[in-house]
Amino acid sequence: MPSAIEVHHLSKQFGPVHAVDDLSFEVAAGRVTGFLGPNGSGKTTTLRMLLGLVSISEGTATFGGRRYVDLEQPFRHVGAVLEATSFHPSRRAEDHLKSVAIGAGIPLSRVGETLDLVGMSDVARRRVGKFSLGMRQRLQLATALLGEPEILILDEPSNGLDPQGIQWLRTFIRHQASLGHAVLVSSHLLAEMEETVDDVVIVSHGRLVLQTTLAELAQRAGTHTGLRIRTPELARLLAILQAIPVAYRQIATDTVVIDGATPEWFGPLAAQHQIVLYELVNEKGSLEEVFLSLTHGFEAADPGQAAAATSGVVQ
């Protein structure tokens, strides 16, 4: 099956700045893809290049093989919620949607439907200038949904939403994927996306760090386990550990973490050497830690290794 969104060797230069650098990834239909990276890593620029708002320096960004500008009725295929988009403050919410619907050749009946969908029917006749950030965000979403698109692009959509709003958005995104739609949603926080996404595309400094499934990323997090031990006899324990071929790191005056160790392995060892223990904790790396280590590690890495990173293995 062809991918809903394909980005191939995409680059964007703003003067001397490489905002996006040889970026390639794909987004499949029926799945939610998290587009993750720190602020300033080129996510927004990439999404805007996909949508024809920002010109492409090199490479391609297509929907089912076609550029956004070449789509017959783009609003019927692709819905986008972007940051830094706004509304005319004196225009009423309903009129905004009507003007978009008319321009995009969408029946006006969709205006009421989308307002219902985002729970804004009661404020349809209010001027957008009086809306809160969260309401604007919902109105943007309503705008994106007018054409019942099979591809959704959401740039940091939870900005300005309250906790209920975020929960609602998650449910909404999952529902879209269950309809077979492709959803590409960007965020600088993996934690925010953990419960929502199937796949992740991680970028840093405009380059791809990793494209994989969330499951695989979680597995990777699982391999980062260690055993955290707090003991008043740390010096003695360290001396013992030095004699054994294990990797460990001291993280406090009385605490050490042994990589890959299990309580079943360490318990008998501690008993054998009669070491007093205050704390024995199985440490699992969180997804967020993996995410941070991936994006940070990549910043320090030699740019020449960027290509190797696309294979899915990053040190």
Next chain:
Amino acid sequence: MIAGIRSEWLKLRTTAVPWVLTGIALIIDALLTLVYFINHGDGGGGGNGGGGGSFGLPDYPHTTQQLRNLLGSGFEGYLFALLLGVMMVTTEFRHKTVTTSFLVTPHRPRFVGAKLITAAILGAVLAVIMLAATLLGGGITLSAQGGSFSALVRQLPAVAPGMILVFALFAILGVGIGSLLTNQVAALIVSLGWFIILEGILVSLVHGAERWVPSGAATAASNLTRGQGTSFGLFSWWQGALLMLAYGLIFAAIGSAVLTRRDIT
């Protein structure tokens, strides 16, 4: 394109600025109409002198030329058509609605094209509104002074087409300027600066410039159905109209080309 024009028209209707500008244009139209009557009563019009009546001539506008001038009181309102055209484009950038507009119409020259056509319609509508207001206000005042309302109405075919044409051309020019200068403040300052100050200076300094500047071209175009009016030194109506249209379309074409390359971030 039809969808684009309908969408643009709705955008215009659903914000405050076009209504406010039309309102201001009407107030100015009313003042100019009033001024016309006052000047005429003082003997300013027609050169009849203060005692116009003593020669047996009416004290109110009655000659063909006077009635046409009265009906054209709102002619200078073309500046409002220009401003509306400028704001049709620049408002999109000021309020960042252009992102959504470009998502709806990713082909940017088409976006400018829809605005050009909509502006032309808007300009024409503004002219009709101002003509109607002048006809009503001026006609009533005229009747009160003993003049003939129907004589004024009979001058409509001579005045209205030219005025409608000029307003449409100015609105087109406004869209052209706006698509080239998307910064609203800059575009408004340049537009008003040109038509209120610079153009006059240019015409007074450069011999023969009056027929080439937009105001001169527009005045020529306003003679569409007036026959030969006071257009000494100006082009014929269709030459003036073409020149005005050319200004608008050239600006719009350059603006479209620049917009097509522009990154909307």
